[in-house]
Amino acid sequence: MANPARVIVRGLAWLWYTAHHSPSPFPVGNHHTLPQFYSLIHTAVESSSCRLLAMAAPEAHHLFHNPIADHSFSPDKATLAVARESNVELYQKSGNKFSLTDELKGHEKTVTGVDIAPNSGRIVTCSQDRNAYVWERTPTGWKPTLVLLRINRAATFVRWSPSEQKFAVGSGARVIAVCYFEEENDWWISKHLKKPIRSTITTLAWHPNSVLLAAGSTDSHARVLSSFIKGVDTRPEPSAWGERLPFNTICGEFLNDSAGWIQGVSFSPSGDALAFTGHDSSVTVVYPSAPEQPPRAMLTIATRLLPFNSLIWNGENEIIAAGHDCEPYRLRGDENGWQLAGTIESKAGPGAGSAREESALNMFRQMDLKGQTQADTQLKTTHQNTISTVRVYEEADGVVRKFSTSGVDGRVVIWTI
Template sequence: MSQQRVTSVISSHGWNSECTILAVCPNNNEIHLYEVVSGENTLSRTTTLQQHRQLVSSISWNRGGSFVSCSHDSTAFVWSLEGDRWTPEPVFTRLKLAALCVRWSPCGGKLAIASGEKRICISHYEKEQKRWVSKPFRRCHSSSVVAIAWHPGGALLASTSTDGRCKIFNAALPGIDGQGQAPGAFGDVLIDVEAGIGWGHAVAWSPSGCQLVVSSHGPALQFLCGLYGSSAASLQPEAAGRQLLHHVQLPLRCVAFLSETSVVGAGFDGQVFLFERDGEGVWSYARSLSPEPAMRIDGGGRRGAISAAFSAKLAMFRSPAKKDRTREQPLLSAEGAAAVAPGHDNAVVDLQVFTDAAGTPTGRFSTAGWDGRVLLWDAGKGATETEESGEGRAEGLIKAPTGVLTKHCPNRLLFDPVGTCD
């Protein structure tokens, strides 16, 4: 078995709906596909895709087994498996600057692509032309659009930008979504609010589509509740339906709903945090799912203490002999990896929540970060059941030449590109 080194940074990742194929961008123009081999409990790299010319910024799968990728070279490709080969089909985005985020609609018939050109394009497959065509919004943001999220109904699209705004658009295409799916006409701005404090990082809808959360660089989370969408007026949340939650963690690069009353977020801290809503509809910080001690949070949003994770990183810079990440790393057993690598040790930049066939979150999700790791987490049913330690569980693969896939083991590394691979 040959051994080779891969990069130690991950910029984006994505799982297919069956959780049998993992697509990873190792912070360059490539996409690496890893397949879970049934019966052997192994994960091996099967394909390397190199259609893009610059950094792959986002990956999104649909339930049909295809996925879409976009890049800083302003291109996007829809990848489909034909036989044993992945075939790319270009999306005519008509963009001149970098494509920063792409998301497949819940119905699987549309794509939303956000760019550094201050634009959002909605793409669909035109049967007569036999290609993916795009239609941009007439009015969009005044700066780069960094994150987008589809409403569960597929007719609304939420976005956030470096201009510090969060907007909800009518993204219903005539002939695809039907009539009366969303108020107004295609491209109309239905909501335009502040993302929080500073520029936005991430945006996500609740499973019912009645709530929206936006993460900003403040750091803060902005919650919008009561978004029923029957008319443009009903989408405008009242003052009581908006809540700005300050937190003392470093900004969260990615957020997602696990249920109507729980939100998970991760970012520059390298930890995964859980936020919950009480019976009165008030959101607050719940706990850290990472094994490292969580920071204290007070009511005024002031830093209560320096986290152990930050202290460890600070000590690394003070050390006369720093560890070289590019140096060959010793292979770890499952027990050894669980002890030294229980979670991320660098910023988390991507998060994907797993859902069932009906699109309901199962409580499991994966995170990818600048440490080159992909971790699989289980927050429990509805993210309300906790272990006695109060920590979440990360489980999965110890990347070694044997490729052993361990299941139901707490705080296990799922995928570590710093090690060797097949």
């Protein structure tokens, strides 16, 4: 006899039961006997022979039903900061769940970026209200300090430098505000990276040396610029990107093949390569050769997927990217060539992310009443809408062990590689 659990999971519960019980102990279709049938189904599905619903899965946290513009974890991974509308919500991990514990209120319009410094734990936020705040924990709560951005358009993106001495804020004013703390006046001030930026900054990424800054914008260019500030930065070691790097030095300027908006940028762990993704569903990897020289390799990977919004490196030979296809993908290669290696997620069926939240009993009740286990609009992916941000969650020597994603569906998901 066939294993009942395996047959049932394939959606043939009624056929299997009637085929192996003659005469049937209860008439098929008689809804007075359905509780007995559901009990049988529940027993079979929960048995050890049914492995489909017990597959290892990403750690998904459905926080709310609003879009998440950005997210960041604290150094100990116990606190999660999430940009929700005009506030930043702080969640504390309790067991396997995150619970809302605090809110950072100060912005008047949509918060577009949030980042927690990996060592000090300070939080920086930016918003469409053209302001940025640095939040520091005190015995009485989180204390905000207004940053003098000096911009007349929305702030769009923010990230701390690896040294935590500076942070960069992208904007719709065609400038990048590089912010640092001035001890004499006890405030955060900024210097502007301007030329040759000609449109809104959509994304930023720091080089490991905390001086070079990669920026993507809606003028279809990814650029590498120097943010060196005397008295704050130490002079970086010479590299293929440049040797003498005064503020606003252009170390590289790269155009997307289809003139699409640049959605995500990222330096490799060594800083010797740059990857960026455009709205034409491509990923481009650049290997610089020498200062003021063309790159020794510039490779574009065209895909048939929807556009990516964000990407990170996993070592020097793998990139993880995600966006409008609602799931993360791998790209692998080197200077000789790159290719799309496929999706990271293994999908068990429609609504894989939320199907695990349903009981087996309810799943088969829906199958009986509606002829389906999930709504027709349910995706097979963990995320049910566009992924906005991909961030490293856990890594060692540049090799990522875990990464996190957040998206328009209000979910934050932690993935294990």
